[in-house]
Amino acid sequence: xxxxxRIDASAASAxxxxxxAVLRRVEESSEGRMRELMLSLxxxxxxxxxxVEPSEAEWMAxxxxxxxxxxxxxxxxxxxxxxSDTLGATMLIxxxxxxxxxxxxxxxxxxxxxxEGAPAYDNGADLADAATGGExxxxxxxxxxxxxxxxxxxxxxxWQTAPDALYAAQDASGDSFNLCGRLTTGADGRYWxxxxxxxxxxxxxxxxxxxxxxxxxxxxxxxxHIHFKLSASGYETLVTQLFTDDDPYLGSDAVFGVKDSLVxxxxxxxxxxxxxxxxxxxxxx
Amino acid sequence: xxxxxRIDASAASAxxxxxxAVLRRVEESSEGRMRELMLSLxxxxxxxxxxVEPSEAEWMAxxxxxxxxxxxxxxxxxxxxxxSDTLGATMLIxxxxxxxxxxxxxxxxxxxxxxEGAPAYDNGADLADAATGGExxxxxxxxxxxxxxxxxxxxxxxWQTAPDALYAAQDASGDSFNLCGRLTTGADGRYWxxxxxxxxxxxxxxxxxxxxxxxxxxxxxxxxHIHFKLSASGYETLVTQLFTDDDPYLGSDAVFGVKDSLVxxxxxxxxxxxxxxxxxxxxxx
Numbered sequence: 001x002x003x004x005x006r007i008d009a010s011a012a013s014a015x016x017x018x019x020x021a022v023l024r025r026v027e028e029s030s031e032g033r034m035r036e037l038m039l040s041l042x043x044x045x046x047x048x049x050x051x052v053e054p055s056e057a058e059w060m061a062x063x064x065x066x067x068x069x070x071x072x073x074x075x076x077x078x079x080x081x082x083x084s085d086t087l088g089a090t091m092l093i094x095x096x097x098x099x100x101x102x103x104x105x106x107x108x109x110x111x112x113x114x115x116e117g118a119p120a121y122d123n124g125a126d127l128a129d130a131a132t133g134g135e136x137x138x139x140x141x142x143x144x145x146x147x148x149x150x151x152x153x154x155x156x157x158x159w160q161t162a163p164d165a166l167y168a169a170q171d172a173s174g175d176s177f178n179l180c181g182r183l184t185t186g187a188d189g190r191y192w193x194x195x196x197x198x199x200x201x202x203x204x205x206x207x208x209x210x211x212x213x214x215x216x217x218x219x220x221x222x223x224x225h226i227h228f229k230l231s232a233s234g235y236e237t238l239v240t241q242l243f244t245d246d247d248p249y250l251g252s253d254a255v256f257g258v259k260d261s262l263v264x265x266x267x268x269x270x271x272x273x274x275x276x277x278x279x280x281x282x283x284x285x
Numbered sequence: 286x287x288x289x290x291r292i293d294a295s296a297a298s299a300x301x302x303x304x305x306a307v308l309r310r311v312e313e314s315s316e317g318r319m320r321e322l323m324l325s326l327x328x329x330x331x332x333x334x335x336x337v338e339p340s341e342a343e344w345m346a347x348x349x350x351x352x353x354x355x356x357x358x359x360x361x362x363x364x365x366x367x368x369s370d371t372l373g374a375t376m377l378i379x380x381x382x383x384x385x386x387x388x389x390x391x392x393x394x395x396x397x398x399x400x401e402g403a404p405a406y407d408n409g410a411d412l413a414d415a416a417t418g419g420e421x422x423x424x425x426x427x428x429x430x431x432x433x434x435x436x437x438x439x440x441x442x443x444w445q446t447a448p449d450a451l452y453a454a455q456d457a458s459g460d461s462f463n464l465c466g467r468l469t470t471g472a473d474g475r476y477w478x479x480x481x482x483x484x485x486x487x488x489x490x491x492x493x494x495x496x497x498x499x500x501x502x503x504x505x506x507x508x509x510h511i512h513f514k515l516s517a518s519g520y521e522t523l524v525t526q527l528f529t530d531d532d533p534y535l536g537s538d539a540v541f542g543v544k545d546s547l548v549x550x551x552x553x554x555x556x557x558x559x560x561x562x563x564x565x566x567x568x569x570x
Contacts, residue, residue, distance in 0.1 A: 005537045007376070007544045014391070014544075015380045021541050022373035029502035029537075037343075038501050040336045042372065048329035049377050052322055059378050063365045070355010070365075080348045080355075088307035089344075091292070092331055095300045096338050106299070216323050217314035252290045252314075256306050259292040259299075 004028045019046040068208040078112065082209045085109070085255035086218075098239075103146050105280045108241040108257045111227065113167035118157060118180040126194040127158065127181040129174075134163035134196035137266055137273040142189040143230060144280055150189025151281060154232035157182050158193070160225070165201040185232075197266060197273060198224040200249050213254065220254045223247035225262075228279070235281040242277060289313045304331040353493040363397065367494045370394070370540035371503075383524075388431050390565045393526040393542045396512065398452035403442060403465040411479035412443065412466040414459075419448035419481035422551055422558040427474040428515060429565055435474025436566060439517035442467050443478070446509070450486040482551060482558060483509040485534050498539065505539045508532035510547075513564070520566040527562060 004024035007017050019042065026038045054062070072079040084090045090109050098107040121127065128134075143154040159180040161167055168178045183191045204210060205220040213220050224244040231237045243250060243263045250258060266273040289309035292302050304327065311323045339347070357364040369375045375394050383392040406412065413419075428439040444465040446452055453463045468476045489495060490505040498505050509529040516522045526542055527549045528535060535543055551558040 005541055005543065006535065006548075007541065014384075015377060018373055018377045018380055018541060025503065025537065025541070026501065031502060034501050037337055040333055044329045044333035044336070045372060045374060046377055047332075048325055049374060049381070051325045051329070053381050054378055056378060056382055058322075059369070059374075063363070063369065066351065066365045067355050067358045067363070070352050070358065073352045073355065078348070078352070080351045084344070084348065087327065087330060088303055089330060089334060092300060092303045092334050093339055093341060093344050095303055096334070097341050099299075216311065216319050217316060218310065250291065252310065256290055256292065256303060256310070258290065263291075 015050060019043070019050075022046070065208050065212070072207040077204065077207075079204075079207050079209055081112065082203060082207070083212075085203070086209055086213060086220075088256045091256045100282055101146060103280055104282045105238055105240055106259045106261050107239055108225075108259065108262060109255070110229070110239050111241075111257075113169045114157075114159060114227065114229065115169050115177070115180065118159065118177050118182050121181045121183055121193060123183055123186070123190070123192050124194075125181065125183075127179050128162075128194070128196050129178050131174075132162055132178060132196055134199070135273055136194060137197050137275060138192065138194055138271070139226070139275045139277065140190070140192035141277040141279065143185045143191065143232065144189055144278055145235070146280060146282060150185070150187070151232050151235065152185055152187045152189060154185045154189070154191075154230055154235070154279075154281070155182055156185075156191055156279075157229040157231075158195070159227045160195065160198040161201050163196060163199055165199050195226070198226050198244065200224045200247055203254050218254065219249075219252065221249040221252070222255060223249040223253050223258060225257070230279055230281060232281060234284055236284050238279065238281050240279075242275075300335060304328070304335075307331070350493055350497070357492040362489065362492075364489075364492050364494055366397065367488060367492070368497075370488070371494055371498060371505075373541045376541045383521075385567055386431060388565055389567045390523055390525055391544045391546050392524055393510075393544065393547060394540070395514070395524050396526075396542075398454045399442075399444060399512065399514065400454050400462070400465065403444065403462050403467050406466045406468055406478060408468055408471070408475070408477050409479075410466065410468075412464050413447075413479070413481050414463050416459075417447055417463060417481055419484070420558055421479060422482050422560060423477065423479055423556070424511070424560045424562065425475070425477035426562040426564065428470045428476065428517065429474055429563055430520070431565060431567060435470070435472070436517050436520065437470055437472045437474060439470045439474070439476075439515055439520070439564075439566070440467055441470075441476055441564075442514040442516070443480070443511060445480065445483040445511040446486050448481060448484055450484050480511070483511050483529065485509045485532055488539050503539065504534075504537065506534040506537070507540060508534040508538055508543060510542070515564055515566060517566060519569055521569050523564065523566055525564075527560075 022042045069079045143151045202220045224247045225241040245263050245265045307327045354364045428436045487505045509532045510526040530548050530550045
């Protein structure tokens with residue numbers, strides 16, 4: 001008969017002994033990756049509990065929070081991903097899964113508003129439809145490798161907010177791919193297109209995660225940014241975002257997506273705003 | 286403008302810098318208990334992620350697991366409490382909130398099957414109705430303080446499984462308080478009552494937590510036990526369980542409720558089984 005799950009009353013600390021009983025049970029029962037995950041989860045979950053010593057009322061509040069977070073999820077809303085985002089977990093997992101050598105463009109998260117199948121455009125096209133207001137910008141640059149050599153035929157899949165702070169994926173009233181599009185670099189690795197300067201927007205604040213942010217004194221704004229997903233044969237796919245350097249939420253992104261190297265400056269020209277930016281991709285492993 | 290949430294690309298480790306950005310944001314925004322909880326949660330959640338380095342697919346599996354756990358909850362089923370129970374968190378919080386001096390009866394969790402308002406019985410009564418099978422047992426003893434002095438007028442609120450492995454709270458077909466009852470000690474601190482030997486049973490296995498236990502090679506059995514909630518004027522309320530020493534699941538309780546000091550032996554007598562057990566209560570603080 002296994003005895004691992006029993007708690008020995010004679011232990012110096014009854015609390016430590018609870019944790020040890022769980023670890024022994026996992027060690028005796030679980031295998032492979034599940035064993036590794038459960039041992040680590042137990043140590044960190046119990047470590048958190050021992051550190052903050054929740055009252056029984058606080059623990060029930062946590063149970064209710066998690067339950068409401070699950071209840072809030074449907075086909076259009078994933079409140080647990082939002083929780084992961086606002087706790088920085090999503091960006092941490094992105095960093096772990098996208099380690100890049102020095103000089104490569106850093107990654108940021110895909111986010112919930114990416115849609116596959118955006119229209120393909122020639123370089124020089126305008127991604128905004130005629131009704132779209134906002135500040136017109138030219139974005140141009142090269143896609144290169146770590147040695148600075150041009151990557152020809154790289155595809156840039158682009159998406160961003162409209163001036164009303166909605167993504168095309170959110171806005172049932174408009175063009176389902178407004179301000180979205182795919183560009184392809186020529187032999188010189190160059191790309192260029194027109195769009196509108198992106199604006200700041202809020203992540204959903206009407207659910208349990210919004211209530212958590214409020215209770216923690218945090219807002220639910222994301223600083224303005226444009227999303228890019230770059231793919232090229234022989235290279236690692238690069239998912240990233242470029243953040244506008246004059247945004248008031250740049251230092252307090254609700255989902256921690258901002259990396260210093262991804263903050264860019266739009267230059268005023270006689271022909272409107274202009275952003276020059278090169279992307280550095282890494283070879284596929 | 287706060288800069289705390291930005292991730293500095295020049296940091297030695299981009300992953301550590303994600304964690305530091307979240308901690309800085311909480312430090313600058315949150316106050317009091319919420320600040321303390323969020324800082325500790327961030328450190329331990331990120332510590333878990335850094336230790337196991339989940340793939341993006343694994344993280345999405347975790348998101349799906351939590352979502353399904355929330356969806357499984359309704360008025361009769363609380364899958365997040367079951368998750369807390371099966372990860373040992375409930376017992377750890379019970380231990381933290383019920384620290385007792387040496388010699389006091391140890392606590393165990395209340396569980397989901399306690400019902401207020403069980404009938405009051407005189408000592409010597411049988412808590413089982415006439416239709417209840419199983420092995421008849423006499424349970425008797427004293428309720429005393431740390432000095433061994435009798436506590437008169439202590440109330441013992443008792444509940445347990447029937448021989449069919451159901452609690453009265455689960456069994457819509459039977460007496461809604463079968464095998465439940467309240468006893469009160471006399472001037473000598475003594476109590477005694479008849480019941481049936483409790484049996485092992487399973488916690489719900491048809492939801493996401495059941496799937497997690499299976500994936501971890503764990504079963505969902507609880508060893509046989511009787512629940513007691515003791516209250517007496519001037520003393521801390523004591524919630525505990527007494528576990529049957531010949532139960533095959535004593536060493537592998539799915540919810541880690543077993544403490545060595547709570548394991549008891551039923552003695553065979555000419556008049557059926559008998560258990561003698563004293564409870565030691567602590568003065569209210």
